[in-house]
Amino acid sequence: MFKTLQLLQVLIVGLCMGSFFNVVIYRLPNDLSVIKPRSFCPSCKSRLSWIENIPIISWIRQKGRCINCGDSIPIKYPFIELLTGFLFVIFTKSSPTLYTIDTNLFFQVILSWVFLSLLTCIIFIDINNLWIPQVLINIGFIAGLLLFISLDVYHGKFLDQSLTIKCLCSGVISFFIFESFRKFAKYIFKKDAIGRGDSKLVAMISLWLGPLGTLFAVGIAYLVAAIFCLVGLSSNLMKFRQYIPFAPFLSLGGLLVWFFGNQFFVDQVLRIYT
Numbered sequence: 720m721f722k723t724l725q726l727l728q729v730l731i732v733g734l735c736m737g738s739f740f741n742v743v744i745y746r747l748p749n750d751l752s753v754i755k756p757r758s759f760c761p762s763c764k765s766r767l768s769w770i771e772n773i774p775i776i777s778w779i780r781q782k783g784r785c786i787n788c789g790d791s792i793p794i795k796y797p798f799i800e801l802l803t804g805f806l807f808v809i810f811t812k813s814s815p816t817l818y819t820i821d822t823n824l825f826f827q828v829i830l831s832w833v834f835l836s837l838l839t840c841i842i843f844i845d846i847n848n849l850w851i852p853q854v855l856i857n858i859g860f861i862a863g864l865l866l867f868i869s870l871d872v873y874h875g876k877f878l879d880q881s882l883t884i885k886c887l888c889s890g891v892i893s894f895f896i897f898e899s900f901r902k903f904a905k906y907i908f909k910k911d912a913i914g915r916g917d918s919k920l921v922a923m924i925s926l927w928l929g930p931l932g933t934l935f936a937v938g939i940a941y942l943v944a945a946i947f948c949l950v951g952l953s954s955n956l957m958k959f960r961q962y963i964p965f966a967p968f969l970s971l972g973g974l975l976v977w978f979f980g981n982q983f984f985v986d987q988v989l990r991i992y993t
Contacts (some may be wrong), residue, residue, distance in 0.1 A: 737800035763788035764921025845966035851916035894922035936972035
């Protein structure tokens with residue numbers, strides 16, 4: 720059980736990571752390096768001092784405006800920082816239950832942070848740009864493979880018992896199934912109803928969650944997306960046939976399955992039908 724001081728440390732790490740995510744979310748769609756130059760104002764391009772980079776506090780201190788040009792700093796920046804800090808704490812307190820990992824808790828927490836970080840960036844980039852960066856998908860695949868290879872080596876599992884092979888197969892199969900569905904939808908609607916990036920995202924999520932977890936994640940995504948569209952259309956906040964980003968719903972489904980574990984959703988399904 721994590722103590723208050725440890726959770727405070729995790730919160731600070733999450734806030735700092737959220738600040739970095741803001742950089743990633745802004746720079747990747749603009750084909751800019753996320754490493755250098757250091758953070759700058761999007762309006763006047765002036766470099767930010769260290770005190771202007773302090774998560775949340777700098778936005779409050781500057782009253783939501785750039786010190787140099789006076790332009791307003793969108794509230795989405797402190798929101799993403801605060802959200803990331805909160806999620807880091809939540810995912811740290813409840814380590815993943817999807818796999819039976821008897822390694823130390825620190826290793827489990829790091830896994831949660833990596834998965835959470837990738838999907839958080841993908842969510843906001845897709846919302847802003849209707850685009851999923853291939854580099855984040857690649858990182859997700861590499862991180863997932865390294866994760867399961869290390870687990871196989873640790874547990875001495877190879878070939879037919881290999882978790883790496885099972886999850887890799889899950890990712891490949893999930894991609895082809897979702898991609899077939901995407902092409903079928905394109906044939907029916909005579910245009911792209913689902914982006915190919917979503918197929919790649921499903922494959923990446925499947926590598927981490929496995930086939931059953933992916934089934935739950937995609938199911939949750941479609942359910943939440945359907946509710947979102949119904950509410951949007953009924954309140955005239957959306958137009959019929961309007962494009963909406965689907966990656967946020969897929970990512971939300973993936974995070975919920977990672978957080979609660981497969982068994983939780985199995986129990987809910989059984990409760991409904993029994």
